[in-house]
Amino acid sequence: MEILQNLALGFDTALSLTNLFYCLIGVFLGTAIGVLPGLGPVATIAMLLPATFTLPPVSSLIMLSGIYYGAQYGGSTTAILVNLPGESSSVVTALDGYQMARQGRAGKALATAALASFFAGTVATFLLALFAPPLADLALKFGPAEYFSLMVLGLVASVVLAHGSLLRAVGMIILGLLLGLVGTDVNSGTPRYTFDLPQLADGINFVVVAMGMFGLGEIIANLEHEESRSLLAMKVGTLMPDKEDLKRIVAPILRGTALGSLLGILPGGGAMLASFSAYSVEKKVSKNSANFGKGAIEGVAAPEAANNAGAQTSFIPMLTLGIPSNPVMALMIGAMIIQGIQPGPAVMTEQPALFWGIIASMWIGNFFLIVLNLPMIGLWVRMIMVPYHFLYPGILVFCAIGVFSLSNSEFDVYLMALFGLFGYICTKLSAEPAPMLLGFIIGPMMEEYLRRALLLSRSDPMVFLQRPISATMLILSAIAMAVVLLPALRKKREEAFVE
Amino acid sequence: MSSLIRNQKDFWSGIIFLVVGLAAVIIGREYTMGTAGRMGPAYFPTILGWLLALLGMISIVRSLFRPGEPISRFAIKDIVMIMSAVILFGLLIRGAGLFVAVITLVMLSGFASTKFKVLPFLAVAIGLAIFAVLVFVTGLGLPMPIVGPWLRF
Numbered sequence: 001m002e003i004l005q006n007l008a009l010g011f012d013t014a015l016s017l018t019n020l021f022y023c024l025i026g027v028f029l030g031t032a033i034g035v036l037p038g039l040g041p042v043a044t045i046a047m048l049l050p051a052t053f054t055l056p057p058v059s060s061l062i063m064l065s066g067i068y069y070g071a072q073y074g075g076s077t078t079a080i081l082v083n084l085p086g087e088s089s090s091v092v093t094a095l096d097g098y099q100m101a102r103q104g105r106a107g108k109a110l111a112t113a114a115l116a117s118f119f120a121g122t123v124a125t126f127l128l129a130l131f132a133p134p135l136a137d138l139a140l141k142f143g144p145a146e147y148f149s150l151m152v153l154g155l156v157a158s159v160v161l162a163h164g165s166l167l168r169a170v171g172m173i174i175l176g177l178l179l180g181l182v183g184t185d186v187n188s189g190t191p192r193y194t195f196d197l198p199q200l201a202d203g204i205n206f207v208v209v210a211m212g213m214f215g216l217g218e219i220i221a222n223l224e225h226e227e228s229r230s231l232l233a234m235k236v237g238t239l240m241p242d243k244e245d246l247k248r249i250v251a252p253i254l255r256g257t258a259l260g261s262l263l264g265i266l267p268g269g270g271a272m273l274a275s276f277s278a279y280s281v282e283k284k285v286s287k288n289s290a291n292f293g294k295g296a297i298e299g300v301a302a303p304e305a306a307n308n309a310g311a312q313t314s315f316i317p318m319l320t321l322g323i324p325s326n327p328v329m330a331l332m333i334g335a336m337i338i339q340g341i342q343p344g345p346a347v348m349t350e351q352p353a354l355f356w357g358i359i360a361s362m363w364i365g366n367f368f369l370i371v372l373n374l375p376m377i378g379l380w381v382r383m384i385m386v387p388y389h390f391l392y393p394g395i396l397v398f399c400a401i402g403v404f405s406l407s408n409s410e411f412d413v414y415l416m417a418l419f420g421l422f423g424y425i426c427t428k429l430s431a432e433p434a435p436m437l438l439g440f441i442i443g444p445m446m447e448e449y450l451r452r453a454l455l456l457s458r459s460d461p462m463v464f465l466q467r468p469i470s471a472t473m474l475i476l477s478a479i480a481m482a483v484v485l486l487p488a489l490r491k492k493r494e495e496a497f498v499e
Numbered sequence: 500m501s502s503l504i505r506n507q508k509d510f511w512s513g514i515i516f517l518v519v520g521l522a523a524v525i526i527g528r529e530y531t532m533g534t535a536g537r538m539g540p541a542y543f544p545t546i547l548g549w550l551l552a553l554l555g556m557i558s559i560v561r562s563l564f565r566p567g568e569p570i571s572r573f574a575i576k577d578i579v580m581i582m583s584a585v586i587l588f589g590l591l592i593r594g595a596g597l598f599v600a601v602i603t604l605v606m607l608s609g610f611a612s613t614k615f616k617v618l619p620f621l622a623v624a625i626g627l628a629i630f631a632v633l634v635f636v637t638g639l640g641l642p643m644p645i646v647g648p649w650l651r652f
Binding site: 051054165167168170171174175177178181185187188190192193216219220223224387388389390392393394396397399400401404405408410411413414416417420421424425428429430431446447450451454455457458459461 | 511515516519520526527530531534535536537538544547548551554557558571573574577582589592593597600601604605608612613614615619620623624627631639641642643
């Protein structure tokens with residue numbers, strides 16, 4: 001059993017005292033920041049990224065993954081307790097979770113979320129260990145043409161699955177691709193779009209873009225709806241679900257896990273799509289569907305299982321192909337590049353300890369999540385109570401110091417302010433920043449693969465259609481695009497997102 | 500003019516795409532184009548630039564026909580306060596040091612809130628400044644002056 005050997009190697013790495021410590025710190029910090037209303041995983045990870053740069057690669061990625069699940073779980077906590085989902089993937093958790101909290105069953109909702117996440121995380125980690133190696137083997141056979149087409153498919157899929165205007169989402173991707181090209185061209189050494197500024201010679205740091213668009217931009221947008229949040233004098237109630245509850249959540253958790261694992265692998269999918277679909281499926285099949293929206297425990301269990309499973313399996317394309325399927329994975333890839341690791345199928349064979357260490361740490365991180373969060377719920381409740389007007393200056397302080405410390409440059413701080421303004425304008429125009437961040441990370445890779453593919457084919461563009469894998473991916477992209485453009489289906493897609 | 504535009508969001512995002520796309524193409528003319536088989540630095544950005552400009556055009560044209568929601572008002576005061584707070588942080592961090600920079604950032608950005616009051620915010624600012632110094636300079640050892648050369652006599 002090779003998989004057991006690999007997992008043993010992974011646990012060996014992840015269970016070292018330092019890595020355990022960073023995993024714990026990551027989960028703790030991630031939850032602490034993620035629980036703050038208005039801060040989703042992308043902003044949380046961007047804020048905490050600079051703290052991981054000084055660590056060795058394995059520890060830093062383990063800590064980042066920990067931050068990710070922590071932030072995800074923290075978001076669910078906020079959704080349940082104050083009906084303020086910090087991120088899109090916990091929007092559906094708020095529907096029934098908040099109702100449960102109002103009925104004095106907050107503790108049960110939180111425990112259900114934790115149990116569902118833990119179970120889903122365990123299954124998804126195992127799936128990851130199972131499917132990553134064959135996928136990486138396949139990816140090793142990919143040439144530049146396949147990679148280019150794969151990226152096209154990934155970007156197209158992220159547009160199809162994004163909500164809001166299709167045109168704007170495509171525009172934001174191309175904008176991101178262009179921004180990613182700023183800096184010195186690796187092949188010719190020509191500085192591009194740098195306006196003769198030496199600070200731009202190495203390109204724009206992705207942390208600056210992420211913090212500006214997701215941190216600053218969000219803050220300005222949130223300030224507009226600054227109301228006093230009505231915090232119910234919070235009684236968490238009993239934590240553990242009783243036998244009756246447990247019986248009711250088993251099936252939803254299983255369904256949520258299956259659906260989430262599947263949808264997480266899709267480009268553009270990840271946690272959000274998973275939790276939305278799990279909720280609507282559950283609503284259709286559950287015997288208790290009349291109670292959905294009124295505090296049904298199934299309505300918490302299914303989407304929570306799905307979003308954690310999706311969060312986990314979205315690591316599959318990132319770790320094996322080096323292609324991000326959502327903005328969080330884009331940040332992970334950025335972090336790997338900073339650590340000097342070129343993401344792609346070679347990571348698994350060249351750095352097995354790193355690869356399997358991350359996978360093992362996912363399970364450990366999920367375990368920490370459950371041990372850490374249930375007893376510490378009192379602390380999280382107090383963190384949620386911090387009023388927003390004291391909170392956002394603190395977020396700004398962390399963003400500013402973090403960005404400054406990237407390369408000790410004031411320029412990055414100014415650039416972050418500029419991206420903040422741009423992010424705010426995008427929010428106003430309902431143009432989502434997430435596709436832009438994806439494009440930004442993929443831009444330079446995409447150019448490189450296009451270049452190599454056409455160099456090898458002696459500038460024959462037909463190469464993309466002559467190679468079967470590449471052609472399949474391009475055809476899939478075309479179908480996906482066509483499907484969304486058809487008016488009848490477009491209406492359905494809009495309805496699905498309204499739901 | 501504005502009565503012609505039925506979808507403000509489509510119109511303005513179209514303008515942004517068009518301007519950025521054309522800028523990418525025009526600035527890109529300074530770099531070597533190369534051929535498809537031997538791409539110069541201008542090749543890929545020029546393609547993207549044209550694509551983006553085209554999308555912008557479509558979006559602008561569409562905004563004249565398909566109605567959409569109007570754009571909600573811009574919170575100019577909030578933008579100015581937050582932006583200037585962050586920029587001032589950048590200006591102050593080296594010269595005046597981390598402590599002063601953090602306090603300025605918190606006070607100025609806090610002013611954007613409708614709930615701004617001097618004393619409680621000052622308390623938060625000082626608390627955050629001490630925290631930042633302890634965590635980032637003492638703890639993580641980042642090379643930032645606590646009190647900068649401007650304030651040393």
